[in-house]
Amino acid sequence: MxxxxxxxxxxxxxxxxxxxxxxxxxxxxxxxxxxxxxxxxxxxxxxxxxxxxxxxxxxxxxxxxxxxxxxxxxxxxxxxxxxxxxxxxxxxxxxxxxxxxxxxxxxxxxxxxxxxxxxxxxxxxxxxxxxxxxxxxxxxxxxxxxxxxxxxxxxxxxxxxxxxxxxxLSEIGMLGVSVKDSERMHTVFDLIFKNFRDQITVEQAASLTNLSKPAFCRYFKARTQKTFVDYLTNVRLEHSCKLLRETDLSILEICFESGFNNLSNFNRQFRKRIGCQPNVFRKGFRWKEIQSES
The missing domain is CATH 2.60.120.10 (Jelly Rolls)
Incomplete structure (x- = not known):
């Protein structure tokens, strides 16, 4: 489509x-x-x-x-x-x-x-x-x-x-994109959303869009104001936050379920971008739930 x-x-x-x-x-x-x-x-x-x-x-x-x-x-x-x-x-x-x-x-x-x-x-x-x-x-x-x-x-x-x-929501205004440009972006989003739990490389994304790796990196950064790796990491962290809020999975299980290959990297990226450790995020969310119910 x-x-x-x-x-x-x-x-x-x-x-x-x-x-x-x-x-x-x-x-x-x-x-x-x-x-x-x-x-x-x-x-x-x-x-x-x-x-x-x-x-x-x-x-x-x-x-x-x-x-x-x-x-x-x-x-x-x-x-x-x-x-x-x-x-x-x-x-x-x-x-x-x-x-x-x-x-x-x-x-x-x-x-x-x-x-x-x-x-x-x-x-x-x-x-x-x-x-x-x-x-x-x-x-x-x-x-x-x-x-x-x-x-x-x-x-x-x-x-x-x-x-x-x-x-x-968006950090930049994006008005009207061409069909060709949209096709490329949709292809990349589809790759990320279906495979973020697995290893995805810039080379894979570049090949799907028929661009060289340097050209793809410039293109993706211009469209999203993020590098491909940063964007993929954000998607994984969003998913981990959802699991922390809505499931009782352990932090280690959430780490691998969100596409991170080791716990130390997951904790480091979570603290850097979310501002706290995953267990603190979960406790804070559940405390807010208790407060809203009382």
Missing amino acids: KPIFQKLPHTRGSSFIFERYVSPRFETPWHYHEELEIVLCDGGFGKKVVGNHTSEYQEGDLLLLGGNLPHLFQADDYFYRDNHEQKPAAIVLQFRMESFGQLFFDMVEMEKVRMLFQRAHLGIEFFGEVKVRIRDILKENIHESGMKRLTSLLTVLSLMSETSEYQT
């Missing part, structure tokens, strides 16, 4: 898309489109790429993606293998600013929403109370039509523009 510029069809009687999509593996490749996009992950877990940002996604995650911002959601092999009857799902709203009329967002009342759209060029992830409120609005109104459908979108945008419970 080619990751391409995607032309989104609008449903009859609506100026924007508001649908729940269910997919065996989120097959939509690395792609971009003119529309802004609100994504509520409504089932499954895996990896997400937003601009030059890569991290895990899980059910309940809520994002706003700017127009022409390349992105990809890929269900994890574990979910696909262990959940034969449940498929990854997402509630998606896709809209253009022009859908509301040429001058709608120029109104003074829309100043915070305009600022929200500017931040969305980097991708935004929401958390906390605002995420819960927006999740409820989306689920309650997905089958509505007419003004109720439109009002729900405006209410969501208002909540997103007012909250401080968010983080931007």
Whole structure:
């Protein structure tokens, strides 16, 4: 499948898309489109790429993606293998600013929403109370039509523009990439996500993209602001954090399950990039869980 510029069809009687999509593996490749996009992950877990940002996604995650911002959601092999009857799902709203009329967002009342759209060029992830409120609005109104459908979108945008419970994702703005460029990046992401538990070399990635090793290194660094090795290490550490949060596997088991070949290297990389040792990270997360339940 080619990751391409995607032309989104609008449903009859609506100026924007508001649908729940269910997919065996989120097959939509690395792609971009003119529309802004609100994504509520409504089932499954895996990896997400937003601009030059890569991290895990899980059910309940809520994002706003700017127009022409390349992105990809890929269900994890574990979910696909262990959940034969449940498929990854997402509630998606896709809209253009022009859908509301040429001058709608120029109104003074829309100043915070305009600022929200500017931040969305980097991708935004929401958390906390605002995420819960927006999740409820989306689920309650997905089958509505007419003004109720439109009002729900405006209410969501208002909540997103007012909250401080968010983080931007991509370190750089990435707008509109060519089909050839997208194909190369998708090939590399596919290699990393499917094989990060095993040994992967720069030479492997370079050969898949038909570039020499030096040319590939320059290309990948220009696209992601990271070296291939740093990017791969970040993916492995994201996965290790997920296992530390959600499983009772030992630190040694997590080390090898995340693609690190020895415990000392795992501990060193974790401390360097996360800021603490893996066991401290796990204790801190579980302490927060206890505090939130009390």
